[in-house]
Amino acid sequence: MDATVVAKGRVEVRGGTLKVSRGQANKQSLEVGPETQVIGRNEACDLVLDDRKVSAVHMELVATERGVRVRDLGSRNGTFIGDTRVGEVYLMKPTSLTVGESLLEFSPTTPEQVDIPEVAQFGPLVGVSQGMRGVFERCRKAAPTDLTVLILGETGCGKELVAQAIHQASSRANKPFVVVDCGAIPPSLAESALFGHERGSFTGAVDKRISPFVEADGGTIFLDELGELPVDVQPKLLRALAEQRIKAVGSNNYRPVNVRVIAATRRDLVREVNAGTFRSDLYFRVAQLRIELPPLRERLEDIPALVRKMITDLGDPSANDRVTTDSLERLMRHDWPGNVRELRNVIAVALAFGKEGPIDLAQHLAPLVSASESTPTRGRTFQDAKREVLARFEREYFTALYAECSGNVSEIGRRAAMERAHVRGYLRRHGIGDPKKSSEP
Numbered sequence: 001m002d003a004t005v006v007a008k009g010r011v012e013v014r015g016g017t018l019k020v021s022r023g024q025a026n027k028q029s030l031e032v033g034p035e036t037q038v039i040g041r042n043e044a045c046d047l048v049l050d051d052r053k054v055s056a057v058h059m060e061l062v063a064t065e066r067g068v069r070v071r072d073l074g075s076r077n078g079t080f081i082g083d084t085r086v087g088e089v090y091l092m093k094p095t096s097l098t099v100g101e102s103l104l105e106f107s108p109t110t111p112e113q114v115d116i117p118e119v120a121q122f123g124p125l126v127g128v129s130q131g132m133r134g135v136f137e138r139c140r141k142a143a144p145t146d147l148t149v150l151i152l153g154e155t156g157c158g159k160e161l162v163a164q165a166i167h168q169a170s171s172r173a174n175k176p177f178v179v180v181d182c183g184a185i186p187p188s189l190a191e192s193a194l195f196g197h198e199r200g201s202f203t204g205a206v207d208k209r210i211s212p213f214v215e216a217d218g219g220t221i222f223l224d225e226l227g228e229l230p231v232d233v234q235p236k237l238l239r240a241l242a243e244q245r246i247k248a249v250g251s252n253n254y255r256p257v258n259v260r261v262i263a264a265t266r267r268d269l270v271r272e273v274n275a276g277t278f279r280s281d282l283y284f285r286v287a288q289l290r291i292e293l294p295p296l297r298e299r300l301e302d303i304p305a306l307v308r309k310m311i312t313d314l315g316d317p318s319a320n321d322r323v324t325t326d327s328l329e330r331l332m333r334h335d336w337p338g339n340v341r342e343l344r345n346v347i348a349v350a351l352a353f354g355k356e357g358p359i360d361l362a363q364h365l366a367p368l369v370s371a372s373e374s375t376p377t378r379g380r381t382f383q384d385a386k387r388e389v390l391a392r393f394e395r396e397y398f399t400a401l402y403a404e405c406s407g408n409v410s411e412i413g414r415r416a417a418m419e420r421a422h423v424r425g426y427l428r429r430h431g432i433g434d435p436k437k438s439s440e441p
């Protein structure tokens, strides 16, 4: 297994301290570093506020290069700075935050150097973007533990592959990796699909069904689309995870199981916890570690490495030399609603048609849909859809300005009426231009 980290890069993250200046809490202050911290009423939160106007999982904070990112997690009563209700803000100066009836005072601390691996691979996963290198680092930390992991991300961005990679890099690697797609189970059969059933235990139970927890014994179970699990089965799953034993439908006996759980979801489970449609205790049991996979449009710089890997995996490494530079550039201007899976399909089709001569990878690409033409919902929440449109707008705006100003960061800043540090942040986030150049003063 080549899940090795060969070299380290460093980034400077800006953290801070949050002090509870009004209200009851399990501690008086919280240090905010590069690991996400969650604040809410639920006792599993990092800072627990005993305040009835605070939601179970109210907001999260994390140190980033741009300051401490505060994100409201769809709380009922909101997160406020003064009279302004905030969704997502970056804090670099002392700031008072109000949640429910509690008051939290934020003060920044000295920026901290954090290692990020420079290696562009973790097992079968490739990617050079800072986002993916952060993901590899979290996978590397997760692998040797038995902690449950919740992987979040849009369709096709690699959640199952991340779960496999963690399993393969763990001591359970030579035991089974069993996938359960919770989204494909009819609600009435969910309990039996998770825990198995005895023969004749209900109408239609002609044969005994072995639980995937038994099939995965000693290994890892991957619960895909966990958010789809019916509410009435959620406490049963929680009990099974807590007690490490299961009971098949129609059986009176518990059976011990030794299984590591990795789950994934496309849905915003925290919002569902606050809405009461997903149990908070199960959420915290499954999300001992959270890994967020950025969508491909936010890490277009990963495309060349992904293309190389996929062409090699599809069985023709020599075809890499025939890929035209122009087509690679066109792939990097696409917005990839189907993420890495869409990229893989585009490559497979192009290879099938390009047995010899130059390969135009982009020839079968769906035309780029502009933000104004795209279907704004695509089954997503308002916040997710808005975030996506904004990200696309930012990328188009800075790509155009970067070209107009020949990459001169000061000039871009002047025209955008924005500080250079912020310009550099946007360029880096959207993979525009030469990242080394954009980090120069």
Ligand SMILES: Nc1ncnc2c1ncn2[C@@H]1O[C@H](COP(=O)(O)OP(=O)(O)OP(=O)(O)O)[C@@H](O)[C@H]1O
Pocket: 124, 125, 126, 127, 153, 154, 155, 156, 157, 158, 159, 160, 161, 162, 224, 266, 306, 309, 340, 341, 344
């Ligand atoms: N970082 C990566 N490196 C190499 N291949 C990748 C990477 N990410 C995803 N892929 C490939 O992209 C395809 C889609 O990935 P995967 O099935 O893991 O996505 P997913 O997020 O689980 O999708 P869904 O939400 O639809 O279940 C797979 O063929 C996978 O091998």
